[in-house]
Amino acid sequence: MHLTPSGLSVPGTSRRTLLRGIGGAAALGAGVPLLSACGGSGSSAGDSKTVTVGSNASDAVPKKAFAEIYAAFKKQSGLTVDVNTKDHNTFQEQINSYLQGTPDDVFHWFAGYRMQFFAAKGLATSIDDVWDKIGGNFPDAMKKLSQGEDGKSYFVPLYTYPWALFYRKSVFQEKGYEVPTTWDQLIALCKQMQKDKLVPIAFGDKDAWPAMGTFDQLNFRTNGYDFHVELMAGKASWTDAKVRKVFDLWTELLPYHQEGAVGRTWQDAAQTLASKKAGMYLLGTFVGQQFTNKADLDDLDFFAFPEIDPAFGQDTVEAPTDGFMMSKAPKNKAGAVKLMEFLGTPEAEQIYLKADPNVVAASTKADTSSYSPLQKKAYDMISGAKSLTQFMDRDSRPDFTSTVMQPALQKFIRDPKGVDSLLSSIERQKKTIFAS
């Protein structure tokens, strides 16, 4: 270092660079709020030729499928779609601040409580005018699913997929198993599978949400759709004998589940079904994504969760629905409306399904002729359902399901004996959360 006689390091040019550095730091400081605000793509603000879309479709298959939809939309309307894709989970985690900042005109979202929540908070634009045009394409159940608590429409559904028990046809054929339609048959089948050295029901709950799917099935089969809805809405009590009954049945079924579920991802559990080590697996049709071998995928089949109470039979189907919403103040509203109308057409759904055959169209008008047998079955199951549910974390408050239900169900799976204290703990926590 160059030292002056006084022992201080040389100023002059070095001071200037320092100042420049400070200027940089100031710009950086100013940049912090800017950065956080530009979650969307503000560059195309006010451009009537462009519609912006916030997308959580970060996986390769859906990303490509959506790109094809937008290309078709451009051909039809002349409007360009500017997609802002974020990692799937990050999108969900940031949705709150994203919608309050400068969101894109249209964004990907889910039907059910999750949609109603943001609609009620005024973070979405109601799209009754869009539904006037596309309403004929959808069954009533979908229309209802797209409405907020105020009765206005906020959502355009694109695709849906049912939850069911999956199995391999060849395994059932080889061992002479029959598809169970009642609880007793299911238990008997599980026992037989165990004798045959198969894991009766594959199970992985490391991500903490798959167990919710099991609860949902058991609950609406035992207590019916109406009670399930009440419970999810925080109205019914978790200490009710009806809920206790659900957990009793679950305790009966748990020994037939794959061991060590809390340490296993659903992907790994699906592999045990694919490799014929497990007999059945309760999941959504997306389980097919794990069957990379075409022959294995053709061997995959499913059946609805067996009847528990004859009064309810198998009339409820859990079918989460994904689609689009319009943000609170879209920059190009006319364009956004056009895009939403396009997304509600059977054509848009068909383009999507061609690229991602693990789901089925939400519209009844979409052409089902190209469906795989699995898709056809899924479609029939949904269109024949008396009531549709979404999923526990889509039908109830997400803060309740993620902070209370996820750990509680993991605890139950590991130690089903402590169910009474668990249920009263859930009920106490639920009261505080739903009161806020």
Added chain:
Amino acid sequence: MTTTPTESPEAATPPPGSGPAAKTSTTATKVPQGHRRLLTRRDRLTLGLMAGLPTILHVALVWVTALASILLAFTTWDGIGFDSIKWVGLHNFTELFTNNPQFWPAVEHNIVWFVALILIPTPLGLFLAVQLDKNIRFSRVYQTAFFLPVVMSLAVIGFVWQLIYNPDTGLINSLIGANEPGHYIDWIGDPDLNLWAILIAASWRHTGYMMILYLAGLKGVDPSLREASALDGANEWQTFKNVIFPTLRPTNTVVLVVTIIEALRAFDLVFVFNKGAEGTELLSILVTNNIIGESSRIGYGSAIAVVLLVISLAVIIPYLIATFRKERRA
């Protein structure tokens, strides 16, 4: 600093190798005669910016946010618009202490984390450092090998150890055949095992960290001390116990502080491993789970953060008092 003569800029000009050129440059700078102020206007502006901006940033990003989360701990807020903030007094805390089944396990695990790090990797790191300090052969190789985990991010370490612990396809279960029904070991999901499984992964990294700290401390030990103890006929253990270890006192303080910090900020490894499920709950993870998400419980999450802050202060304040007292004495 205050003695800075205003002439210093001239001193910065090139040494009088080219005499006339140096002269012209001195006159060109035109230092105002009689202007004997210690700092020019520009200097003061510079200093103001240098001290002011960081202060503003620090206050805004550290103090304001800390105070804001303390205030929010007494409210409920879903993070949407400021009008939805509701004052609830101590409700979040009573809820936390009496109703949250994950809270006390989380506190306990933070403590277990600290105790385990002090008892296992710290002595191990010291042991390795003492061995490496003897200048054994391949010392550099060992040093690198043990220090390598410290260079990696904890998130990456989490992924690496998951490959080892995965109950179905992981290294351990595949080797010992514990992935079959009947004798299944669930390293990630079993609450009696998973905390220890993670602590082994954390120790794997912490050992290297401790080793480097102690190695630096040992390098600072005066060789004449060793000579003296050797002359007195002390054996290796006696030398270490009575001569070397006492001189490592400052290092021990650093180690203690570093370990406390590691225990309180434990987060990334667990989050990657199993998101703080049954058996591995931590305060930092509870904060995250409550605050991040689509409809967040910001008030409640802040209350947990305040508990973490209080625990941190309870540890830091005695340390600071002790340090200042020492300085005053010195």
